[in-house]
Amino acid sequence: MADTDRTLSEPATQLFDRLDDLRAGMLGIEGSGQHMQPMSHYVDREGQTLYFITSAQTDLFKAIGNAGNTAHFTVQSTSQDYYACMSGPITQSMDEAKLDEIWSAMAAAWFEEGRQDPDVVLLQMPLREAAVWASSKNPFVFGLEILKGNRDGETADVGEHQVINFPAAA
Numbered sequence: 001m002a003d004t005d006r007t008l009s010e011p012a013t014q015l016f017d018r019l020d021d022l023r024a025g026m027l028g029i030e031g032s033g034q035h036m037q038p039m040s041h042y043v044d045r046e047g048q049t050l051y052f053i054t055s056a057q058t059d060l061f062k063a064i065g066n067a068g069n070t071a072h073f074t075v076q077s078t079s080q081d082y083y084a085c086m087s088g089p090i091t092q093s094m095d096e097a098k099l100d101e102i103w104s105a106m107a108a109a110w111f112e113e114g115r116q117d118p119d120v121v122l123l124q125m126p127l128r129e130a131a132v133w134a135s136s137k138n139p140f141v142f143g144l145e146i147l148k149g150n151r152d153g154e155t156a157d158v159g160e161h162q163v164i165n166f167p168a169a170a
Helices: 004-009 011-021 059-064 096-102 139-152
Strands: 024-029 037-040 042-044 049-055 069-076 082-093 120-126 129-134 160-165
Touching: 004 011, 004 129, 004 160, 011 042, 011 082, 011 129, 011 160, 024 059, 037 049, 049 059, 049 082, 049 096, 059 069, 059 082, 059 120, 096 120
Parallel strands: none
Antiparallel strands: 024 037, 024 069, 042 049, 049 120, 069 082, 082 120, 082 129, 129 160
């Protein structure tokens, strides 16, 4: 279960820890009219940036455009006790060293020519804001809170919510 005390005291550290534990989330490009798409993320904690590997032939990449765009990336823990929605500018990165650093067998499976495929694109998304929700309540306590809220007209207390603002990179 999520540590709701950490959600309040160190939400950014908790977010990055959770991202490290998850393989993928849903990435969407603002204003594109496209549905969000499942994508594997790569975390740069120090730079507070997410990276994604995609193909230049995807609609997602085309929606970003040459000047970049704003993206939203959402994740949910496998135990359904932690949720996050992150946003920030997304652009193509030309950082070959970063691409080499995060390249994996999983990424290679999507490209016929592997790392040398001309359609391999690295995207970077410096985080600007994230909203996180965490619940430490077990299912029984959760159910009791819902019953209590319906019976007494009180708001159910099932966890914590925090908005994180990341400083713009220099």
